[in-house]
Amino acid sequence: MVFLYCFGNASLAQRVLASLRQAWRSHLHCVTVIFLNDFWLVRFIIDPALDLEAGKDWQAFLNENGIPYVPTPPVSRAFDDLDLSMVPVIVMKRHNIAIVSHGLANPLEVRHFQENVVAGLGYRPPSLV
DSSP states (O other), rough: OOOOOSSSHHHHHHHHHHHHHHGGGGGEEEEEEEEEESEEEEEEEEESSSSSSHHHHHHHHHHHHHHHHOOOOOHHHHHHHHHHTTHHHHHHHTTEEEEEESSSSOOHHHHHHHHHHHHHHSOOOOOOO
């Protein structure tokens, strides 16, 4: 199963990643976090053998915290390249997309990205709160 959701700011994305990592770690195959200036896009690939009720629980939790997202063509192509095991840095350059994390769910990577961007900008945009 694949879930693709957007979140309005970094804090929310971190909380969702931390919660799902803690509660569902054994079912997460891959998590990809992309920053798209106005929001955070997170794709969760979970165990296809997960039962229907557990899948509904995932979806309910994600719906409470984010908004389902239909990827644009560049984002779809970036996901396709990542699924083909391309190095995230190459995918970022090819599609001009900021891939914050790909692999295990790690909320600290979101925090590090957030801190680095804010330090470079000199102010904190709403999406980086």
